[in-house]
Amino acid sequence: MKLSVIGAGYVGLITGACLAKLGHEVVFIDVDREKLEAINDRKAPPIYEEGLEELLSQIHIEGSSDYGKIADSDVIFICVDTLADDGGSIFLDNLLSATKQISQVLSKRESYYVIVVKSTLGPGMTEETVIPILEEGGRKAGKDFGVCMCPEFLREGQAVYDFMNPARIVIGEYDSRSGEMLDQLHRSFDAPIMHTSLRTAEMIKLASNGFLATRISFINEIGNICKQLGIDTYEVAQGMGLDSRIGSTFLNAGIGFGGSCLPKDLRILISRAQQVGYQPELLRNVAALNEKQALKPVELLKKHIPLKGATTGILGLAFKPGTDDVRNSRAIKIVQTLLAEGASVKAYDPLAVENFRKLFPNIDYVSREEAMNCDAILILTEWEEFKELDYRGKIVIDGRRIEKAREARIYEGVCW
Numbered sequence: 001m002k003l004s005v006i007g008a009g010y011v012g013l014i015t016g017a018c019l020a021k022l023g024h025e026v027v028f029i030d031v032d033r034e035k036l037e038a039i040n041d042r043k044a045p046p047i048y049e050e051g052l053e054e055l056l057s058q059i060h061i062e063g064s065s066d067y068g069k070i071a072d073s074d075v076i077f078i079c080v081d082t083l084a085d086d087g088g089s090i091f092l093d094n095l096l097s098a099t100k101q102i103s104q105v106l107s108k109r110e111s112y113y114v115i116v117v118k119s120t121l122g123p124g125m126t127e128e129t130v131i132p133i134l135e136e137g138g139r140k141a142g143k144d145f146g147v148c149m150c151p152e153f154l155r156e157g158q159a160v161y162d163f164m165n166p167a168r169i170v171i172g173e174y175d176s177r178s179g180e181m182l183d184q185l186h187r188s189f190d191a192p193i194m195h196t197s198l199r200t201a202e203m204i205k206l207a208s209n210g211f212l213a214t215r216i217s218f219i220n221e222i223g224n225i226c227k228q229l230g231i232d233t234y235e236v237a238q239g240m241g242l243d244s245r246i247g248s249t250f251l252n253a254g255i256g257f258g259g260s261c262l263p264k265d266l267r268i269l270i271s272r273a274q275q276v277g278y279q280p281e282l283l284r285n286v287a288a289l290n291e292k293q294a295l296k297p298v299e300l301l302k303k304h305i306p307l308k309g310a311t312t313g314i315l316g317l318a319f320k321p322g323t324d325d326v327r328n329s330r331a332i333k334i335v336q337t338l339l340a341e342g343a344s345v346k347a348y349d350p351l352a353v354e355n356f357r358k359l360f361p362n363i364d365y366v367s368r369e370e371a372m373n374c375d376a377i378l379i380l381t382e383w384e385e386f387k388e389l390d391y392r393g394k395i396v397i398d399g400r401r402i403e404k405a406r407e408a409r410i411y412e413g414v415c416w
């Protein structure tokens with residue numbers, strides 16, 4: 001099929017590149033020159049994602065800032081950013097502008113095409129916001145063109161693998177013809193395909209991430225209790241996970257969840273609930289507990305050394321291993337607090353230094369060895385390489401349960 005992807009960011013680039021690998025003709029539309037160069041000149045992609053650079057070198061795709069290129073596409077994916085602010089409002093400028101331009105370019109098109117929203121939206125928003133703009137050109141949704149909402153469930157760091165090996169494919173459809181076209185596009189995947197309404201698909205995405213966030217805050221709460229009682233939370237989680245109704249994933253206690261998705265989706269869900277007059281107490285507490293959890297390492301460190309004048313070594317700046325992404329990374333709040341309390345920071349991360357530097361240009365970015373050679377070490381991301389270090393003789397506050405760190409002279413795990 002002929003496909004267009006609007007927005008060559010994280011979701012768009014992976015979606016388009018993987019579909020090109022499966023034999024489709026793909027054109028990307030973006031305003032960012034760096035992204036377009038990566039696509040057209042086969043330069044390293046602007047984001048780190050395992051397997052992506054290799055994938056881009058194997059396929060032929062085109063990048064452009066000209067919406068005219070989508071004129072004869074069968075399917076157009078909208079993959080632009082919809083970042084929520086702290087209040088949970090969705091930032092719709094990019095989505096609205098992309099939708100307007102799509103609508104203008106396709107207003108004269110005679111043959112049927114499908115618009116697919118992949119950007120995360122609050123339940124109901126594809127119908128309430130996107131479709132009216134698409135219809136501005138005079139074409140009618142469900143008749144002249146189709147509309148689908150296909151949430152993505154890709155984990156950063158494993159996104160290419162996840163795209164090619166999905167656990168499920170959710171197709172929210174406005175009209176059955178568009179749903180059928182997307183079904184065909186995904187038929188080569190060995191995964192159940194579920195057809196729903198647009199708003200149900202939007203809710204499946206938010207509820208999935210909301211549930212994962214809830215599991216993490218739940219186990220962190222259990223961990224905070226365990227810590228007081230001298231119980232090892234990881235043994236507790238193992239015991240819980242053996243129950244097939246519970247399962248063992250997303251029960252790693254620690255300093256909580258970061259990234260661009262879980263915190264954002266939780267905020268969108270909370271604000272959408274409030275808009276319709278419901279107070280989502282559980283979800284609000286999941287978010288609040290996660291904020292508090294980030295400060296545990298600093299509280300624990302204070303028990304052992306005065307922060308004023310101390311040099312702290314930070315191991316890990318990325319919000320999780322396998323990525324250079326620092327959005328909502330726990331390290332942000334921790335570094336801010338350490339600096340505010342008069343400590344100095346020497347930070348190390350195998351991939352995320354450049355992104356963190358944009359937020360904190362004035363702290364020291366050092367080698368792993370130098371970070372280890374500080375008054376105290378804080379482990380904030382569970383990179384594999386941290387599992388092999390020699391922590392003997394050190395003061396270590398561990399936010400991510402690195403077994404070997406327990407050999408430290410003074411060791412504190414946040415939830416164990």
Ligand code: UGA
Pocket residue numbers: 152153154155156157209212216249250251252253254255256257258259260261262319320
């Ligand atoms: C998350 C979901 O897992 C994906 O399914 C979803 O597609 C994606 O959001 C999205 O909406 O695009 P991601 O943000 O890449 O993926 O990261 P996760 O692997 O879910 O981890 C999120 C955070 O939770 C990380 O900071 C991680 O360290 C933390 N975490 C995870 C824990 O603290 N404990 C755990 O047991 C698991």
